[in-house]
Amino acid sequence: xxxxxxxxxxxxxxxxxxxxxxxxxxxxxxxxxxxxxxxxxxxxxxxxxxxxxxxxxxxxxxxxxxxxxxxxxxxxxxxxxxxxxxxxxxxxxxxxxxxxxxxxxxxxxxxxxxxxxxxxxxxxxxxxxxxxxxxxxxxxxxxxxxxxxxxxxxxxxxxxxxxxxxxxxxxxxxxxxxxxxxxxxxxxxxxxxxxxxxxxxxxxxxxxxxxxxxxxxxxxxxxxxxxxxxxxxxxxxxxxxxxxxxxxxxxxx
Amino acid sequence: xxxxxxxxxxxxxxxxxxxxxxxxxxxxxxxxxxxxxxxxxxxxxxxxxxxxxxxxxxxxxxxxxxxxxxxxxxxxxxxxxxxxxxxxxxxxxxxxxxxxxxxxxxxxxxxxxxxxxxxxxxxxxxxxxxxxxxxxxxxxxxxxxxxxxxxxxxxxxxxxxxxxxxxxxxxxxxxxxxxxxxxxxxxxxxxxxxxxxxxxxxxxxxxxxxxxxxxxxxxxxxxxxxxxxxxxxxxxxxxxxxxxxxxxxxxxxxxxxxxxxxxxxxxxxxxxxxxxxxxxxxxxxxxxxxxxxxxxx
Numbered sequence: 374x375x376x377x378x379x380x381x382x383x384x385x386x387x388x389x390x391x392x393x394x395x396x397x398x399x400x401x402x403x404x405x406x407x408x409x410x411x412x413x414x415x416x417x418x419x420x421x422x423x424x425x426x427x428x429x430x431x432x433x434x435x436x437x438x439x440x441x442x443x444x445x446x447x448x449x450x451x452x453x454x455x456x457x458x459x460x461x462x463x464x465x466x467x468x469x470x471x472x473x474x475x476x477x478x479x480x481x482x483x484x485x486x487x488x489x490x491x492x493x494x495x496x497x498x499x500x501x502x503x504x505x506x507x508x509x510x511x512x513x514x515x516x517x518x519x520x521x522x523x524x525x526x527x528x529x530x531x532x533x534x535x536x537x538x539x540x541x542x543x544x545x546x547x548x549x550x551x552x553x554x555x556x557x558x559x560x561x562x563x564x565x566x567x568x569x570x571x572x573x574x575x576x577x578x579x580x581x582x583x584x585x586x587x588x589x590x591x592x593x594x595x596x597x598x599x600x601x602x603x604x605x606x607x608x609x610x611x612x613x614x615x616x617x618x619x620x621x622x623x624x625x626x
Numbered sequence: 627x628x629x630x631x632x633x634x635x636x637x638x639x640x641x642x643x644x645x646x647x648x649x650x651x652x653x654x655x656x657x658x659x660x661x662x663x664x665x666x667x668x669x670x671x672x673x674x675x676x677x678x679x680x681x682x683x684x685x686x687x688x689x690x691x692x693x694x695x696x697x698x699x700x701x702x703x704x705x706x707x708x709x710x711x712x713x714x715x716x717x718x719x720x721x722x723x724x725x726x727x728x729x730x731x732x733x734x735x736x737x738x739x740x741x742x743x744x745x746x747x748x749x750x751x752x753x754x755x756x757x758x759x760x761x762x763x764x765x766x767x768x769x770x771x772x773x774x775x776x777x778x779x780x781x782x783x784x785x786x787x788x789x790x791x792x793x794x795x796x797x798x799x800x801x802x803x804x805x806x807x808x809x810x811x812x813x814x815x816x817x818x819x820x821x822x823x824x825x826x827x828x829x830x831x832x833x834x835x836x837x838x839x840x841x842x843x844x845x846x847x848x849x850x851x852x853x854x855x856x857x858x859x860x861x862x863x864x865x866x867x868x869x870x871x872x873x874x875x876x877x878x879x880x881x882x883x884x885x886x887x888x889x890x891x892x893x894x895x896x897x898x899x900x901x902x903x904x905x906x907x908x909x910x911x912x913x914x915x916x917x918x919x920x921x922x923x
Contacts, residue, residue: 431810431811453653453813453814454812454813457733460730461748461749488758489720489723490717490718490719491717491718493718494701494709494713494714496700496701496702497680497698497701497726498727498729498754499700500699500729500750501754502752502754502756503751505753505754506750506751507750529753529755532754533753536753536754541780542777543749543781544752
């Protein structure tokens with residue numbers, strides 16, 4: 374067991390919190406959609422989740438666990454149409470970004486404003502509806518603010534827990550597992566599947582989270598401090614996975 | 627001897643009519659049938675419905691005011707600044723009707739059309755705002771088979787995405803419509819062709835059948851001549867997206883986005899790169915790159 378360290382940066386806490394998203398995931402495809410969760414998924418694969426499948430973000434399944442931006446030996450092929458087969462199979466955990474998330478886990482990355490005449494256009498729904506209804510989904514939010522964590526989202530792309538019809542088994546696999554932000558780690562284990570604080574990063578206060586969230590967060594006052602990266606994790610992050618410190622571009626210390 | 631389907635871009639456009647539903651192959655900023663899209667953009671055709679994993683193809687057609695309605699899972703340039711400016715403008719001005727959906731639903735809808743069934747069931751879409759986008763056009767279907775616990779699954783009944791025409795860009799083909807991709811991903815091009823009445827393939831390399839089957843492993847021959855009506859030889863036709871033989875032209879894509887920011891710069895872009903035939907377009911792109919290099923010195 375490595376000793377916990379104290380000189381870790383905020384970005385390094387975020388990487389390890391993103392790695393912890395995959396704890397217990399087993400032999401499934403990890404699909405991180407940003408730098409921080411990508412580092413987290415690779416860190417998990419180098420430590421306690423060695424059976425995870427990871428890709429190059431295009432169509433190749435990587436045999437090894439290279440540094441960010443690098444490719445190494447390949448173990449398989451995963452073109453887009455096969456990704457949709459994996460989505461439908463449920464053997465996947467995606468970490469998406471979000472322009473908005475509400476207290477039940479509804480997420481928006483499509484557009485702001487009315488559906489047919491938005492005020493700002495983003496990507497569209499992408500794979501969010503299919504991801505959330507089929508398999509574990511988590512979110513990474515580099516700047517935790519009331520703009521992101523809103524009372525209601527403009528367009529429901531990722532499905533939240535209040536949309537579940539318990540009489541319809543097609544909703545049974547909805548699983549919004551975690552939200553990791555620059556302030557802390559959250560899930561939807563609060564009353565009626567509402568957002569709950571699991572831990573706050575060192576130096577972050579409950580008041581700071583409350584001020585930057587557009588709805589009440591369960592267990593905010595009792596949330597512990599996020600676990601520090603171990604010496605082994607820090608070495609892997611700094612020397613092997615991200616020697617050029619891309620992680621610091623996503624969060625400000 | 628099978629038919630020679632070699633055609634010009636104009637012959638393809640001549641087959642089409644106002645109000646058609648056209649599927650555009652590729653994915654985001656990847657192997658898009660841009661030569662055909664450019665020909666469509668400068669044609670007189672109007673009120674089109676497009677179906678796509680969208681990129682600058684939808685953007686250019688929106689810029690030319692050709693799109694009445696769009697079926698898409700996303701629109702992305704795949705590299706910074708990611709959001710297509712002309713699609714964004716068409717959306718924020720309410721110029722197009724959106725039938726936005728989950729990405730997996732497009733594959734499902736094309737498969738339904740290819741199999742000549744009216745719908746296929748899919749989970750994706752349930753609980754999200756997909757149904758709101760579809761304004762009553764998207765329905766659900768209850769399974770006739772209950773689950774083991776006695777409850778019954780109700781799923782999205784994804785309607786067949788039947789296309790009047792499909793445009794795809796492939797890397798290599800023969801004159802009869804046998805065709806292959808050489809890159810890392812076939813995307814969904816065979817499905818677009820299988821879902822369409824009129825099927826159009828543009829290719830970088832037009833070779834003999836023997837050369838085609840020698841050039842690639844069998845598994846890359848994703849399109850056969852049953853599903854192709856015309857073949858257009860369009861070298862670099864996927865530009866400025868990437869194809870099997872060349873990278874995305876990131877500099878030119880940035881120039882496209884920057885040009886869209888202002889009516890004057892767009893008029894200049896349009897005059898030089900869009901109000902011209904394909905050969906002129908390709909020459910002007912080469913000339914533009916030479917100018918950029920000159921300026922960088």
